Amino acid sequence: MMNYDVIVIGSGIAGYSAAIKCLEHGLKTAVVSSGQSALHFSSGSIDLLSHSPLTHKLIDDPWAEIDALPTALPQHPYAKVGGKNVRSAMNWYQQMLAANGLAMSTLPSSHNHFRITTLGTLKSTWLSQPYVEKIEQNFSNLAKFKRIVMIAVDGFRDFQPHIALGNLQQHPAFKYITIKTAKVSLTAFGQLNRNPYDLRSIDISRILRDEAQFTEFANQLLKVATPEDLLMMPSIMGNGDGLELMHKLSRYTGLHLHEVPTMPPSLLGIRIEDVMMHTFIKKGGVLHKGDEVLGGQFEDQGGSMNLASIQTKKMGEMNLTAKHYILASGSFFSKGLIANQNSIKEPIFNLDTEVTGERNEWHQHDFFSSKPHPFLSFGVVTDKNFTPFIQGQKVNNLHCIGAILSGYNPITHGCGGGVAVSTAYWVVEQIVAGLRSELLMKEVSA
Ligand SMILES: Cc1cc2nc3c(=O)[nH]c(=O)nc-3n(C[C@H](O)[C@H](O)[C@H](O)COP(=O)(O)OP(=O)(O)OC[C@H]3O[C@@H](n4cnc5c(N)ncnc54)[C@H](O)[C@@H]3O)c2cc1C
Incomplete structure (x- = not known):
């Protein structure tokens, strides 16, 4: 036993x-x-409450709604936990991840924000990773970007920026921003004995651990975007090494990066799971x-x-x-x-x-x-x-x-x-x- x-x-x-x-x-x-957990399929952002459980409508302030749940919907798990404890729990979780190398953040107001998805739609969420742009629900912080540049990696099919571009351009708030796509390629793809179309994000993350491939990738980004742009790229860095390569890319290029999850496996979700697993083992768990x-x-x-x-x-x-x-x-x-x-x-x-x-x-x-x-x-x-x-x-x-x-x-x-x-x-x-x-x-x- x-x-x-x-x-x-x-x-x-x-x-x-x-x-x-x-x-x-x-x-x-x-x-x-x-x-595997659902994290392997997730956006890697933590949703707190994006829509009202009563009206199903999009909400800006999740806390007001959570505080109302004990009376309105007593069976809801948040009603059983209570708003005060939900706050303590979310603070604890954010601090625990940050202390172990994954500093996620909310908007300063602690309200929901939009993230741009792989398909170029907007999804409301609450806590996002450092290289996920948090857009205010009134779009007031969008004006800081001159353009949105969406990056396709030649031969990688799990992120199709032209679809994202088409969808994002439909949104009224993005009408006045130039959105363009740009292609980058990796010489490593030409040296593979398998079709690059078979590659998943996890395979590319291995290729980009190579210094020469990383530099080649980073230099190409610098040719198509400036620090005034929001550079939207598929999440293809950091299987097993957390945010290390994304920090390196940010330092090297000075660009404003926005990662989007690809088809599963989602490296953004795996990053959260890895941090929790290592923390559990480090603290003596079996x-x-x-x-x-x-x-x-x-x-x-x-x-x-x-x-x-x-x-x-x-x-x-x-x-x-x-x-x-x-x-x-x-x-x-x-x-x-x-x-x-x-x-x-x-x-x-x-x-x-x-x-x-x-x-x-x-x-x-x-x-x-x-x-x-x-x-x-x-x-x-x-x-x-x-x-x-x-x-x-x-x-x-x-x-x-x-x-x-x-x-x-x-x-x-x-x-x-x-x-x-x-x-x-x-x-x-x-x-x-x-x-x-x-x-x-x-x-x-x-
Ligand atoms: C496709 C998808 C995408 C999502 N995206 C998001 C998102 O972006 N943001 C967000 O906040 N929420 C998202 N959600 C919802 C959210 O991911 C889940 O509600 C939450 O992650 C559930 O976590 P969990 O730990 O309860 O369960 P899971 O993540 O489902 O984990 C269950 C675990 O139990 C294990 N298990 C099952 N049976 C057994 C057994 N008999 N013995 C031992 N182990 C067992 C499984 O292997 C797994 O490790 C998403 C959900 C799905 C399905």
């Missing part, structure tokens, strides 16, 4: 945030994770990566139950045990939830889930409808402390966080990253408070 204070299942934003916070409180912590939790053994507590141990695929007969377990196995995308014909299932522990309507009402028939797809709000039912149930019986020492939770729509309302961080933070705070009071009780009765 391997014993921990806390075992976290899943290594996405929610799982790593909870695990790092546990280590900061001195708890012996392990993470068991079967694979990582069981590439292992899958299969199920658990429960103890009856008379009306409720406790999770006693968990089994994993690789550990076989050797169960893992902990005082508390945190389930951060994600949504349908990461197989934390599975859809059956008429129900959805949480596959590890068979926790109670919430579904509304008949199967044919689970999604909008138009996939790109502005109305939310109901299935995105389905998930595990929890009480106000994020404790789940099995057939109505509470599992006292199991806590659910992040995308597995029901009661909110991470995609339509743009709150996936924020809910993952704040539920992780809040659940750990409660575990720690519970352990402290247990200790106090023992001391008093001794």
